Amino acid sequence: xxxxxxxxxxxxxxxxxxxxxxxxxxxxxxxxxxxxxxxxxxxxxxxxxxxxxxxxxxxxxxxxxxxxxxxxxxxxxxxxxxxxxxxxxxxxxxxxxxxxxxxxxxxxxxxxxxxxxxxxxxxxxxxxxxxxxxxxxxxxxxxxxxxxxxxxxxxxxxxxxxxxxxxxxxxxxxxxxxxxxxxxxxxxxxxxxxxxxxxxxxxxxxxxxxxxxxxxxxxxxxxxxxxxxxxxxxxxxxxxxxxxxxxxxxxxxxxxxxxxxxxxxxxxxxxxxxxxxxxxxxxxxxxxxxxxxxxxxxxxxxxxxxxxxxxxxxxxxxxxxxxxxxxxxxxxxxxxxxxxxxxxxxxxxxxxxxxxxxxxxxxxxxxxxxxxxxxxxxxxxxxxxxxxxxxxxxx
Amino acid sequence: xxxxxxxxxxxxxxxxxxxxxxxxxxxxxxxxxxxxxxxxxxxxxxxxxxxxxxxxxxxxxxxxxxxxxxxxxxxxxxxxxxxxxxxxxxxxxxxxxxxxxxxxxxxxxxxxxxxxxxxxxxxxxxxxxxxxxxxxxxxxxxxxxxxxxxxxxxxxxxxxxxxxxxxxxxxxxxxxxxxxxxxxxxxxxxxxxxxxxxxxxxxxxxxxxxxxxxxxxxxxxxxxxxxxxxxxxxxxxxxxxxxxxxxxxxxxxxxxxxxxxxxxxxxxxxxxxxxxxxxxxxxxxxxxxxxxxxxxxxxxxxxxxxxxxxxxxxxxxxxxxxxxxxxxxxxxxxxxxxxxxxxxxxxxxxxxxxxxxxxxxxxxxxxxxxxxxxxxxxxxxxxxxxxxxxxxxxx
Numbered sequence: 113x114x115x116x117x118x119x120x121x122x123x124x125x126x127x128x129x130x131x132x133x134x135x136x137x138x139x140x141x142x143x144x145x146x147x148x149x150x151x152x153x154x155x156x157x158x159x160x161x162x163x164x165x166x167x168x169x170x171x172x173x174x175x176x177x178x179x180x181x182x183x184x185x186x187x188x189x190x191x192x193x194x195x196x197x198x199x200x201x202x203x204x205x206x207x208x209x210x211x212x213x214x215x216x217x218x219x220x221x222x223x224x225x226x227x228x229x230x231x232x233x234x235x236x237x238x239x240x241x242x243x244x245x246x247x248x249x250x251x252x253x254x255x256x257x258x259x260x261x262x263x264x265x266x267x268x269x270x271x272x273x274x275x276x277x278x279x280x281x282x283x284x285x286x287x288x289x290x291x292x293x294x295x296x297x298x299x300x301x302x303x304x305x306x307x308x309x310x311x312x313x314x315x316x317x318x319x320x321x322x323x324x325x326x327x328x329x330x331x332x333x334x335x336x337x338x339x340x341x342x343x344x345x346x347x348x349x350x351x352x353x354x355x356x357x358x359x360x361x362x363x364x365x366x367x368x369x370x371x372x373x374x375x376x377x378x379x380x381x382x383x384x385x386x387x388x389x390x391x392x393x394x395x396x397x398x399x400x401x402x403x404x405x406x407x408x409x410x411x412x413x414x415x416x417x418x419x420x421x422x423x424x425x426x427x428x429x430x431x432x433x434x435x436x437x438x439x440x441x442x443x444x445x446x447x448x449x450x451x452x453x454x455x456x457x458x459x460x461x462x463x464x465x466x467x468x469x470x471x472x473x474x475x476x477x478x479x480x481x482x483x484x485x486x487x488x489x490x491x492x493x494x495x496x497x498x499x500x501x502x503x504x505x506x507x
Numbered sequence: 508x509x510x511x512x513x514x515x516x517x518x519x520x521x522x523x524x525x526x527x528x529x530x531x532x533x534x535x536x537x538x539x540x541x542x543x544x545x546x547x548x549x550x551x552x553x554x555x556x557x558x559x560x561x562x563x564x565x566x567x568x569x570x571x572x573x574x575x576x577x578x579x580x581x582x583x584x585x586x587x588x589x590x591x592x593x594x595x596x597x598x599x600x601x602x603x604x605x606x607x608x609x610x611x612x613x614x615x616x617x618x619x620x621x622x623x624x625x626x627x628x629x630x631x632x633x634x635x636x637x638x639x640x641x642x643x644x645x646x647x648x649x650x651x652x653x654x655x656x657x658x659x660x661x662x663x664x665x666x667x668x669x670x671x672x673x674x675x676x677x678x679x680x681x682x683x684x685x686x687x688x689x690x691x692x693x694x695x696x697x698x699x700x701x702x703x704x705x706x707x708x709x710x711x712x713x714x715x716x717x718x719x720x721x722x723x724x725x726x727x728x729x730x731x732x733x734x735x736x737x738x739x740x741x742x743x744x745x746x747x748x749x750x751x752x753x754x755x756x757x758x759x760x761x762x763x764x765x766x767x768x769x770x771x772x773x774x775x776x777x778x779x780x781x782x783x784x785x786x787x788x789x790x791x792x793x794x795x796x797x798x799x800x801x802x803x804x805x806x807x808x809x810x811x812x813x814x815x816x817x818x819x820x821x822x823x824x825x826x827x828x829x830x831x832x833x834x835x836x837x838x839x840x841x842x843x844x845x846x847x848x849x850x851x852x853x854x855x856x857x858x859x860x861x862x863x864x865x866x867x868x869x870x871x872x873x874x875x876x877x878x879x880x881x882x883x884x885x886x887x888x889x890x891x892x893x894x895x896x897x898x899x900x901x902x
Contacts, residue, residue, distance in 0.1 A: 113685075113750040115522025120515065126767065127510025290508075322747025324731040325754045332723030339719060352717025355508040359720045359767070368763075372521065372754070 113322045116371035122259045123285045126359065128351075130287055131163060131249065136171035138285045142245045143203025144171075147196055149178045149217040151209045155251065158295045164208060164249070176200045178220070181209065184266040184273060184387050184394070185216035187231045193220035194230060197244065207248045207283075210304075211255025214248050215263035218281040221246050234265050239278030248286045252296055253357040254304030254395060256311060256365030258286040266388060273388035274477065288362065290354035298345045302451035303395030305341035305357060308364045309334060310398040314377040315370040317409075317417060317485045323373055330369040331424045336360045338425070341451055378485060379405050381478035382493055385470035392460045399453045400460070403445035404499040407506050409486035410437055435507075442506045457500045467497045508717045511766035517654045518680045521754065523746075525682055526558060526644065531566040533680045537640045538598025539566075542591055544573045544612040546604045550646065553690045559603060559644070571595045573615070576604065579661040579668060579782050579789070580611035582626045588615035589625060592639065602643045602678075605699075606650025609643050610658035613676040616641050629660050634673030643681045647691055648752040649699030649790060651706060651760030653681040661783060668783035669872065683757065685749035693740045697846035698790030700736035700752060703759045704729060705793040709772035710765040712804075712812060712880045718768055725764040726819045731755045733820070736846055773880060774800050776873035777888055780865035787855045794848045795855070798840035799894040802901050804881035805832055830902075837901045852895045862892045 125134055139146060146168065155161040168175050178193040196202070197220060207217035221243040223230035233239060250258045257263065262277035296304070316330045336356050343353035363369070382405070383397040410418055419433040422440025430436040449455050457463070471493035475481050480488045488496075520529055534541060541563065550556040563570050573588040591597070592615060602612035616638040618625035628634060645653045652658065657672035691699070711725045731751050738748035758764070777800070778792040805813055814828040817835025825831040844850050852858070866888035870876050875883045883891075 113522075113747055113754075115525070116519075118519040118521060119517075122514075124511075124513040126513060127508075130510065322750065324734060324747075324751045325728065325758065328727030328730050329724050329758070330727075332725075332727040333720065335723050336719040352508055352719075355717065355767075356719045359508075363720065363724070363763075368758075372750075 113372040114320055114374050118367050118371050119279075120259060120282070120366050122283050124259065124288060124362065125285060126288045128289060128291060130289065131167065135164070135287065136167055136173075138247055139173070139204055139206065140171070145174045145201055145203045146176075147178060147193065147200070147202045147205045147220070148175050149181060149193065149205060149207045149209070149213055149220070151179075151181045151183075151213045153179070154295065155208050158292070160208060160249070160251065160292060164206070174200070176202065178216075181213045181216045182266075183212050184391060185212045187234065187265055187267045190216055190219045190223060190230050190265060193217070194223040197224045202244065204245045204247060207246060208251065210250070210252030211257040214250075214257040214283070215255070215265065217246055217248070218243070218257070218263040219265055219276065220244070222278065222281050231267060234274050234276045237274075237276050239276060239281065241278070241280065243278070243280035246281070246283045248283045249292065250286060250288050250358065251292045252300065252304055253293055253354070253361040254307040256308070256361050258283060258288065259362040259366040264384075268391070271388045271473070272477070273384045286362075288358050290351055290358050293354045293358060294349040296348070298348075298452060301344050301348070302341065302448075302453050303393045303399070304361070305337050305395070305451065306399035306448060306453060307395035308337050308357070308361045310379055310395070310402060311364040312369055313402060314380060315373060316421070318373045318375045319485060320373040320375065326369050326372055328424075333360050333364055333369065334425045338447060345451060375483045375485060376479045378480050378488060381480045382474050382496060384477065385474045386457075386462060388473070389466055389470055390460070390462050392462070396453055396460060399448040400455055400457060400500050401496065403441050403448070403506065404496050404504060406441045406444065407438070407504070408492070408496050408499065410441070411486075414486065438507045445504060445506065456502060457497070464498065464501065467494050471497065508767040509715055509769050513762050513766050514674070515654060515677070515761050517678050519654065519683060519757065520680060521683045523684060523686060525684065526562065530559070530562055530682065531568075533642055534568070534599055534601065535566070540569045540596055540598045541571075542573060542588065542595070542597045542600045542615070543570050544576060544588065544600060544602045544604070544608055544615070546574075546576045546578075546608045548574070549690065550603050553687070555603060555644070555646065555687060559601070569595070571597065573611075576608045576611045577661075578607050579786060580607045582629065582660055582662045585611055585614045585618060585625050585660060588612070589618040592619045597639065600639050600641045602641060603646065605645070605647030606652040609645075609652040609678070610650070610660065612641055612643070613638070613652070613658040614660055614671065615639070617673065617676055626662060629669050629671045632669075632671050634671060634676065636673070636675065638673070638675035641676070641678045643678045644687065645681060645683050645753065646687045647695065647699050648688055648749070648756040649702040651703070651756050653678060653683065654757040654761040659779075663786070666783045666868070667872070668779045681757075683753050685746055685753050688749045688753060689744040691743070693743075693847060696739050696743070697736065697843075697848050698788045698794070699756070700732050700790070700846065701794035701843060701848060702790035703732050703752070703756045705774055705790070705797060706759040707764055708797060709775060710768060711816070712809075713768045713770045714880060715768040715770065721764050721767055723819075728755050728759055728764065729820045733842060740846060770878045770880060771874045773804075773875050773883060776875045777869050777891060779872065780869045781852075781857060783868070784861055784865055785855070785857050787857070791848055791855060794843040795850055795852060795895050796891065798836050798843070798901065799891050799899060801836045801839065802833070802899070803887070803891050803894065805836065806881075809881065833902045840899060840901065851897060852892070859893065859896065862889050866892065
């Protein structure tokens with residue numbers, strides 16, 4: 113196990129119907145001028161927007177809105193948010209939405225205090241400065257952004273989708289009410305679950321050994337998602353299924369499963385290029401890539417971990433390690449497919465035209481060539497993309 | 508899943524050799540006057556005391572010492588610590604030790620700001636006031652006190668051992684260096700591991716359903732302890748085994764496995780009386796009681812959860828649920844025994860003389876009669892104590 117620091121001071125308010133009695137008290141700690149950040153308007157359909165505005169009125173807040181945050185939030189939107197905060201002397205940001213909305217709000221919060229253009233801030237990756245306080249109301253179980261200090265921003269003019277983060281950007285308080293995810297459609301429930309699983313997989317398959325706490329906890333969270341995602345798809349208002357997905361999303365990426373392990377992530381680096389070039393849903397890209405990546409890096413060197421994964425997560429009893437490993441990869445693929453996720457790139461409008469360019473970018477924007485679980489050169493990434501052109505069978 | 512708040516702002520500095528470069532910076536945030544709290548002197552044997560004192564000298568701290576904190580820390584020691592803080596205008600408390608030392612330091616930190624006698628504060632259970640900032644250096648993987656807001660204090664004149672806690676009592680920073688547990692003797696390694704497992708069991712076997720995150724994470728932490736405790740006993744300086752036990756101890760009782768679940772704990776309530784009356788090692792008492800408690804509450808109503816426990820934690824493949832459940836209980840008992848823990852009460856000097864009195868107190872000091880996993884009356888507690896008089900076979 114490597115040395116690590118674990119410091120996650122987000123105050124999680126989990127459960128039913130807490131906003132009415134807690135939200136304004138939480139915001140009042142920081143001030144009355146609020147920037148309200150949200151996405152495409154689903155919160156106007158399900159009543160959450162009206163509830164929040166009503167609470168603001170009773171609490172005599174001054175509110176400005178940054179709406180229409182994109183599924184892959186764009187730097188132009190972030191710039192607009194920073195302007196709004198400066199023009200209106202905003203004291204605190206309230207993000208109501210999923211990971212995209214929260215990520216956008218985080219970078220607005222940091223950019224507010226910086227003289228630089230915010231894209232330069234993104235390019236620097238690590239942020240050590242101050243940020244406006246951020247409170248979130250989560251509406252989608254997926255990215256874990258509600259309980260960590262990172263954010264991903266896209267720049268479609270340069271075809272770049274890049275991560276940045278810093279301690280001041282972690283939300284002060286996050287409200288996690290599973291009921292706010294009842295209206296999430298089946299395909300987004302599936303894509304969000306694939307995102308959670310991918311965070312767990314990326315942390316699980318790393319080179320550091322002696323990390324039983326992280327790995328066994330991760331297996332437990334994987335089993336949680338595998339059990340509850342199909343229930344939430346079948347019965348969208350199953351409270352416990354939604355609650356388990358929501359809490360798993362936060363714990364999958366708050367340091368619990370990744371701290372103490374070195375090396376970089378592989379599938380996220382490859383997926384970010386798909387999203388950057390084609391603007392596809394992040395979780396779908398991850399679901400398509402992951403089983404092909406697993407199969408590509410499976411070898412005598414990695415078979416023990418994949419066999420452990422097959423046994424502990426999928427309950428596979430096959431004793432031959434290589435066979436068990438392949439069955440585990442097949443189970444992963446079949447699970448995503450059973451959730452209704454399109455499992456080839458052509459199904460989401462991607463063909464081989466830009467494979468070389470995207471592979472080059474995936475390596476350039478990350479360290480997968482040197483310190484991934486299994487290091488990947490441009491040709492490896494291209495080969496993995498190519499495996500995603502048609503349906504796959506691994507056993 | 509029940510509503511819950513999860514707010515664990517302790518800054519964990521995990522890993523090798525961090526004190527030299529980080530400790531004084533951490534303490535300087537609060538001031539130069541330090542109360543150093545420690546136990547029976549093991550830190551003087553293993554060099555930790557000298558290292559800390561040396562750092563204090565270089566940093567020009569003023570240090571007063573509260574030493575000799577008991578394994579079950581006594582209220583008299585807490586009173587002495589509060590006096591020292593007041594007489595010396597202490598700014599920050601540094602606890603170097605295991606859970607007993609940290610618990611004592613927490614109540615000193617709270618009592619410092621109270622006009623009441625500190626035992627009255629303990630009797631009130633919940634503490635809402637201020638506390639002196641507390642930094643810890645952990646030397647024993649067991650109680651989880653390094654990452655939570657609770658403390659247990661004993662009053663031998665009234666035969667009471669009671670828990671108290673409040674948000675201000677959570678450590679600001681905790682240094683977790685697995686190397687500091689290399690010198691922990693085999694019997695204390697085993698007892699500490701039993702304590703960790705008991706925290707996980709108590710949170711796992713509760714009435715709230717729909718808590719897969721908590722339960723599957725808990726199973727992962729149980730498997731971590733079951734795998735690594737025997738390694739640490741066999742090879743005391745196995746870094747990864749000690750690291751996994753240490754991090755598991757913190758996560759077992761920081762809210763991760765208990766938040767979102769209602770009801771009270773059973774074995775701790777029964778064990779606290781054993782410690783209060785006979786001053787035995789807490790973890791040993793828990794190991795003795797737990798399998799007998801499991802067997803006592805096993806029924807058609809609880810068999811599903813015990814069968815899940817047997818399968819997921821012990822890998823038991825028996826398909827008959829009741830048989831599987833009993834095998835899981837037997838495996839738990841055999842595990843503790845294989846770690847060298849004395850598994851009957853007479854072996855730790857306890858006979859039936861005070862069973863009635865202790866059972867009465869166990870019910871009086873807790874809510875096990877009304878809201879335990881399976882409610883326990885005085886006669887139930889007495890029956891469970893009685894089962895601990897001789898070796899047990901459950902299958």
